[in-house]
Amino acid sequence: MKKLKNTVNIVIPLAFVTLLLTGWEVMVRCKSVPEWILPGPVRIARTFADNAPVIAKHSQSTLLECLAGFGIAIVFSFVIAFLMDEIELIKRALYPLIVASQTVPIVSVAPLFIIWFGYGLMPKIIVVVLVCFFPIAISLMGGLAAVDREYLELFRSMKASRLDIFRMVKLPLAMPSFFSGLRISAAYSVMGAVIGEWLGAKQGLGLYMTLSQRSFQVDRVFAAILAVTALSAALFVLVVLAERLVIPWNRLKQDR
């Protein structure tokens, strides 16, 4: 019974997407829309297949930027969240700053990084770090702050040190919240990298996109969009898998 329900849950959206794609293809063919305005899905798929090696090469550098930026953002988040949780003064000093920093659109400062660091990987990685840091750090700090006071009292009464309490109680209890932030920033990281590449790059899906756009090869732009989407999805899946690996106990609760 449950299996049937699961199958239905997959079949319905799949059927809907197929319907949309078919509609798109039919519309493009009947109205004979010029290819440089809107190519049909079949054409896009063919372009994607034809350019697969090139797209793969560009995806590689984009992926590298994402992973590097993502990793650095995670490390930063842990350090900052730990310091802010342990030392009240640091929290008071940094928290408003971190929140306020979100009012600065990253895109607007990205050109600066190009000026300072050139057209290599570095400026893109910085953009990814900036984009990912906020959701990760905020969710981690939220998780740490939301730990029931009674847990802390219990462990204090058992003579646990502050470090013990952080390690044994706060960190594991904050993990579910941390991972929800991680899932959000997985998608952000690809966006950050692509934006960074738009502004100037030697390689990457963002560069491939701008080049295709300038020569009005809309089918290639769509192929790049496809690749970017796949990359986002892959990173998301990676995070979900990591979550299952790191906090397997959290899924028990949902099963009940």
Place this chain on the structure above:
Amino acid sequence: MPEIVIQEISKTLGGLLTLGEINMKAADSAFVGILGPSGCGKSTLFNIISGLMRPDSGHVFIDKQDVTGRTGRVSYMRQKDLLLPSLNILENASIPLILKGHPKKKAHAEAEKHLSQFGLEGFQRYYPSQLSGGMRQRAAMLRTYLFSSDILLLDEPFASLDAITKRKMQTWLIGVFNQIRPTVMFITHDVDEALYLCDKVYVLSECPTVVKMEIKVPFSRPQHGRTITDPGYSKMRDTIMEALEL
């Protein structure tokens, strides 16, 4: 087994005199109940005994030693089980031993010895979310026990359980108590529970809280979950109810 003496403890919380001059004594291997309206400062009293909070005045003695404001001698068990969802039952129960510096293996082996006594045999690898409320409370009690096996401070440990589970747990607790004979202080706001379990009951007043009544429970603790049928029972129950202004 130790004796706990609470001497003229007073405490002001948020500008309000919560505890005013509390005196109590739990003799060696006694089962002492603390009954009082909610918000009167029962948990505050346990925070003071366990050293988490300093009283404004007064002292806590355990075996004649002044432990006022010092943690480490006793911990206490609360209404919430406060088990870590990330650890299995055995790991959760071993926490106090780990914190005392025992190596992990030794701590687990030590905790494992007590599993059957606490009705957790076969469940050591289960996570808290996979167990019933009663089981979780027993695991929490084992953890409390492994921190200080000679004194158990229990703060409404069964308040969130359904009536049937609660009765089972009470009967089980009597069994465990008879085996290990610790000194127990048991907070509850259930008069029947207090009379069922305790040798002596302190009835507390509303804020500012003082000991309104100290009652020795003359009936022997029931075996095998029987109801107390002593004719003096309902009279004593009424006296306590009156003191609580119910």
